[in-house]
Amino acid sequence: MAYLVYWALVYCLARKVFEFSREWAAPLASGISICGVTAAITTGAAVRARPVVPVMVSSPVVVFAVIEMLVLPGLAHRVLPGKPMVAAGWMGLAVKTDGAAFASGEPAASYYYPDPADPARKWMALTTTTVKVFIDVFIGVWAWKIEPRSDRARLPLKKIWERFPRFVFGYALTLGEFFAVGLSAPGVIADLKRGTDQADVFRRL
Numbered sequence: 001m002a003y004l005v006y007w008a009l010v011y012c013l014a015r016k017v018f019e020f021s022r023e024w025a026a027p028l029a030s031g032i033s034i035c036g037v038t039a040a041i042t043t044g045a046a047v048r049a050r051p052v053v054p055v056m057v058s059s060p061v062v063v064f065a066v067i068e069m070l071v072l073p074g075l076a077h078r079v080l081p082g083k084p085m086v087a088a089g090w091m092g093l094a095v096k097t098d099g100a101a102f103a104s105g106e107p108a109a110s111y112y113y114p115d116p117a118d119p120a121r122k123w124m125a126l127t128t129t130t131v132k133v134f135i136d137v138f139i140g141v142w143a144w145k146i147e148p149r150s151d152r153a154r155l156p157l158k159k160i161w162e163r164f165p166r167f168v169f170g171y172a173l174t175l176g177e178f179f180a181v182g183l184s185a186p187g188v189i190a191d192l193k194r195g196t197d198q199a200d201v202f203r204r205l
Helices: 002-017 022-035 037-046 052-079 084-094 098-112 120-136 139-146 157-163 167-184 186-204
Strands: none
Touching: 002 022, 022 037, 022 052, 022 120, 022 139, 037 052, 037 139, 052 084, 052 098, 084 098, 084 120, 098 120, 120 167, 167 186
């Protein structure tokens, strides 16, 4: 629900208070409330913004995402003691751009579980990632909503599909493949876990 409030609030502030044009306000609202760069580019295309607009909008979003990634995990630990999963969800909701959001789950987990081998740390990272991916799904919905159209009687699913972020399918397919392999060949589950542990090194870095 929060991303719906964020989008409308940022858009209204940009239009009414800062007097931005629709060309600038819409990508800014999407970049801040959904997933940063991808949402800004998709929304810019929907409103037929000049190519420079989503690029300019994405730059401060990325800068603030880095600041959020460094500040919010510690803040979450202070204001949410004993609530690690709520903190993990907050990271996925608040930190913009997918990479920064996924990465923020790691420092947040380190505050709650200092032991790097604690399996709860992975659950926190997974929660952050899941929240972020669910928000990404709505890029297509907002892109349709703000596209100039004369007929708004029905929601054109084809338009949403055209603007749907395909990388979300990549996440789902990878997860599905891991489940399928684990179910069909339980003997390789240990190898799958070792593989994800090695991939975690890059995420932490």
